[in-house]
Amino acid sequence: MAADRTASAPAALTQATGATRGTIGESTLRPDGTLKVTGEFAYSSDLWHEDMLWGFTLRSPHAHAAIRSIDTAAALALPGVYAVMTHDDLPAETHYGLEIRDQPVLAKDRVRYHGEPVAIVAADHPETARRAAARIAVEYEELPLVVDEATATAPGAPLLHPGRRDHHAAHAPHPNIVHRQPVLRGDVAAARARADVVVRRDYEVGMQDQAFLGPESGLAVPAEDGGVDLYIATQWLHVDRDQLAPVLGLPADKVRLTLSGVGGAFGAREDLSMQAHACLLALRTGKPVKIVYNRYESFFGHVHRHPAKLTYEHGASRDGTLLYVQCRIVLDGGAYASSSPAVVGNAASLSIGPYVVENVDVEAIALYSNNPPCGAMRGFGAVQACFAYEAQMDAVAAELGLDPVEFRQRNAMSQGATMPTGQLVDSPAPVAELLRRVKALPMPPERAWEAAGGPVDVRALPGGLSNTTHGEAVVRGVGYAVGIKNVGFSEGFDDYSTARIRLEVIGGEPVALVHTAMAEVGQGGVTVHAQIARTELGVGRITIHPADTRVGSAGSTSASRQTYMTGGAVRHTCEAVREEVLRRGRERFGASHPAWAEPARLRLADGKVVTDGGEVIGDLAGILGDEAIDLEREFRHRPTEPFDLRTGQGFGHVQYSFCAHRAVVEVDTELGLVKVVELAAAQDVGKAINPLSVVGQIQGGSTQGLGLAVMEEIVVSADGARVRNPSFTDYLIPTILDTPAMPVEVLELADDNAPYGLRGVGEAPTLSSTPAVVAAIRAATGLPLKRVPVRPEHLTGT
């Protein structure tokens, strides 16, 4: 089994055939599908080495405490234990971080959040490692807590990172504020004076977790050259490596990462979790070390979605024109910065939603606190704002006596509109149309549980099989929402991706090998790359090389950017390969046909060189012979620029994506139970490279939004900032019983700036599904509901 899985022989990793199936726009099936349904696909937690040890992490029981001493002797004395490491054993740099290197590999003299890693152990059995960790004696002295804006900025508040010198520190209004971004445009005071209707409300979004199923895990193998090879589930191999090399005290080329199977990500694998720990233990013991978090640890091992407190004021004229929006968004970033600065930028710049508003006054901040660290999660800063602005749109429409969809449509942005940041929306923005489409879908039948005159089918009722009701107090509501999300990395980030393509003839048949460092986390990038290469090169057999750091960076599998960016890189590299094919063809066969002199007229199809008139003038087998073409190219999207720190003005985003939802819910008002009956979506994807995957992404994203609406929240105890529900028993994610039918309408309005006109898909559906579900619950119950998740007690007033 080992022999056919070596990383050095990628051709042997695949089974390819000559079928030319699956070009751009077709619902090609996943190339890894068979392995995944047979149990053969190797996820990071499945890796095994005959000589390996198991790593385990000791974590802080306190949210804020000084460490007085650590005694590891009893742990080391346990038979089977090979190493115990604390902060004092670190070989080099002691901190890492995505934007700001403020996170210790192991806590030194202070812990800042509940669950922070304090020591690591390697042993020959996972249970031995756990028992050894339990024998490490740590003396703590609890410190006062910072848990919200008031405690963070109070006079004399403990500073999370005293003496911080990062690039945001200079303009942060307080050392416990990671970053602040205002967006100012027009004259809000004057607009307020003209407004007929003003609605001001506070909202709150709880701390959501990505809750991917495949736990944080990986295998670090010490190498003979003193370096380390890490097999890991991550979202961005190169940024992991760039953070790891300094803390391991190794040059970057001695830290080699290879992607192993990833069981979902949703942002939670952007930051390091066990990577450094596994590598440190492997280098210390000289043996391969595997770490697999259990679910409890996983809740401490990654950042969460920022919980938020939001204050919004909307003003509108009697005719239904939105005149101004003033808002303040306070995001709790927890103990370390992670990607909080970028989350602030998104929340601020997208805070008004997909609407045209001339006058805006926005402020978004992220706090440092002793709560769990928060960072990237699907929707990244736009989710929190969308919940609030969409609730506001309903509230203003109600004040005006207008239909909520019509009110949105009247103010909807379209191509040519100006964002509050001053950026021109220069590609299609079919906001009104998306709303029209979800509204036009047929409604699910009412009270389906009592249909056909038979006995009541409790499975279709709120409460389901618990048999809590036969429908006596069940009322229905319908709600709508729409959102705007940026695609790709923003604010001047040098966002690029790399692809390497090798075209050669094997057994008389052309074969293309696509090598990128893109993290396939389940989204289907590997499918799309094969489709693009097949389309561009006219080659049936495509092999996907395992993702590793031996090729240039692909950037992160986040921000809905990989089909755009690494897909773009694959296309761009294919173009270079095609040019080289034509150059070689011209050199060898140029005299045989006049069309060789006009490469613009030639394309590759079915392994042949074909003129625009359809005439075949050569074939790849003849042109290439036994000489491969092997090229690597980078692809960049158009440059963006940072937002002005005082006004928020600037061309900050590459592309926007839009999704609208209609939710239909039934609520048992006696018990406070909600059943989402249907969640319909309409989204513009620019170009559906793989329609089946696109629909799957929209449904998956919608479901995570539904989860935030009615059940998902990490509960942190108010007194001690301790996580109270780190398990799937207590942190609930939607099951198949909680998830309704999800019809999806897909629009394809090309963005001329993007490869194939495509638009990033993955995140937009997560935005609007939450406010749509809550709007439907409001419609059913008449309750204001200003906080998510909505819990039974919010509905019953208990």
Added chain:
Amino acid sequence: MRVNITVNGRPYEADDVWEGESLLYVLRERMGLPGSKNACEQGECGSCTVRLDGVPVCACLVAAGQAEGREVVTVEGLADHARQRSTHTAGAVRPGGPGAGRTGEPEVRPAEPEAIHSGEPGTGHPVEPEPSRPGQVAPLAPVQQAFIDAGAVQCGFCTPGLLVAADELLERTPDPSDADIREALSGNLCRCTGYEKILDAVRLAAARTGKAV
């Protein structure tokens, strides 16, 4: 302790098993069968669903000793299990139907270095030489093929558990209603798909199998 379990029709034994080890741990780490997944190890997610004497259970909640002398079917044995079932019933799965899609697509495996691989037996081992190795192209169970065809697999971490549960449902209820499917799969979490395509897959498998008999 020593544990003897018949897994996917083959006898296995594992030595030096700790009292606290779960069936899931023994399958994954000692017998080299990592197909059953470890997403919560608390009986909450269904990723580790296997059949124990025919009954779907969370392998993470079964102590290894409880499985002594019993029959286990994991996702690795699902295709064989389905094949045996279909030879016991009136008609076999149509040749060229489910499974026919397998040869049309390139596969992509996550990389593993030499000497590192998933699922190599630790201290557990098959009692008899293995008749076949993974990687051989054998027809998939109808429900496996349907999951691929319907787009019900994204990251795929939930897939093995869902497949075992769905296959058991179809064995009991060849033509399930949507409510039946939801009920049967309610113990299996999926974070990626939103379940709609999983429903599609089970409906598709039911339709295809129904046509075959």
